[in-house]
Amino acid sequence: xxxxxxAWNIRHGGGRRLPAIFDALAGHAPDVVVFCExxxxxxPMLRAALVRLGYPFATGVEPPGGRNGVLIAARRSLRGSRVxxxxxxxxxxxxxxxxxxxxxxxxxxxxxLLRKVPYWEAVLRAARRRRGGDAIFVGDFNTTRHFIxxxxxxxxxxxxxDHIERAGFRDAWRHRxxxxxxxxxxxxxxxxxxxxxxxxxxxLVSRIxxxxxxxxxxxxxLSDHSAIVLDL
Numbered sequence: 001x002x003x004x005x006x007a008w009n010i011r012h013g014g015g016r017r018l019p020a021i022f023d024a025l026a027g028h029a030p031d032v033v034v035f036c037e038x039x040x041x042x043x044p045m046l047r048a049a050l051v052r053l054g055y056p057f058a059t060g061v062e063p064p065g066g067r068n069g070v071l072i073a074a075r076r077s078l079r080g081s082r083v084x085x086x087x088x089x090x091x092x093x094x095x096x097x098x099x100x101x102x103x104x105x106x107x108x109x110x111x112x113l114l115r116k117v118p119y120w121e122a123v124l125r126a127a128r129r130r131r132g133g134d135a136i137f138v139g140d141f142n143t144t145r146h147f148i149x150x151x152x153x154x155x156x157x158x159x160x161x162d163h164i165e166r167a168g169f170r171d172a173w174r175h176r177x178x179x180x181x182x183x184x185x186x187x188x189x190x191x192x193x194x195x196x197x198x199x200x201x202x203x204l205v206s207r208i209x210x211x212x213x214x215x216x217x218x219x220x221x222l223s224d225h226s227a228i229v230l231d232l
Contacts, residue, residue: 002209003101006030007198008217008227009109009140012068013039014046017222022049024217028229031075032099036109036140036225038071039063046071059107063092070107070139076100085122089115094122103204104130108139113156116142120160124167131168131201138198140225145174148181149194169199172211172230184213184226198230207232 006028014021025033033055038046040062047058055073059081063069069092072078077100084094084106096106108123110116123137144150145161161171173182173194183192198211209231218226 001101003032003099003103003232004028004030005032005034005105005136005138005198005230005232006227007034007036007107007138007196007230009036009196009223009225011037011223011225013037013042015042018042018045018049020220020222021217022053024214024222024227026053028214028227030229032105033071033073034105034107034138035071035073036107037068039068040065043071047073059095059097061092061095063090067092068109069093070095070109072097072105072107074099084126088118088122094119096126102134104133104135106135106137108137108141110140110142112142116157120157120163124160124163127164127167127169127199127201132203133201134203135169135201136198136204136230137164137169138228138230140195141197142195143197144193144195149183151191154193164199168202170202170205172198172200172205172208173213173228175200175205176208176211182213184218184228185224196225196228198228204232 058073078097081097083091084096093109144155146153184196213226
């Protein structure tokens with residue numbers, strides 16, 4: 001069966017923007033949703049809206065008050081939902097689940113600067129275990145490749161983009177757009193960065209029908225990030 005996955009950093013739990021965020025979600029009609037910067041404060045409203053929109057299955061990990069985490073929701077059942085690693089300071093930033101089709105999905109929201117190194121190491125450990133199966137790591141990695149995903153050599157962890165490739169996972173957007181330049185977040189100075197990624201195991205690469213960034217929601221102020229829309 002075809003499957004559409006949408007991953008989106010909704011910024012500080014969505015707040016008053018949630019109704020417009022739900023409208024945007026309905027317009028994309030994904031089968032699976034990964035929200036980064038999910039917050040406990042807006043969690044009940046967000047979860048209830050997801051059920052009304054046809055996503056009755058969701059991960060249950062809640063971040064502490066005032067902290068950002070990850071929520072995965074789906075139209076069909078989720079199995080084995082839990083944190084990806086307990087070896088990081090904020091494990092609710094890395095959430096994994098198995099979809100009804102057997103695909104292993106991990107939603108990722110990494111911190112800034114060198115604080116993200118333990119999170120990258122946790123992702124790499126999991127990637128090496130899953131390299132032979134159907135698996136995706138998707139979300140806000142706060143990481144770019146020098147010169148092509150950013151203006152210069154700003155990112156302190158750019159090398160991890162190569163490390164995950166060596167672990168058997170492909171940057172799905174870059175695989176489909178090898179020479180393109182597109183940004184998913186802009187600083188207040190107007191500098192663009194492609195921070196949001198979907199890394200697919202080699203077994204899934206040939207099944208990528210399309211992948212794109214939806215910028216309209218960011219331009220309308222629903223979040224400071226563009227959403228990833230991936231069709232398998």
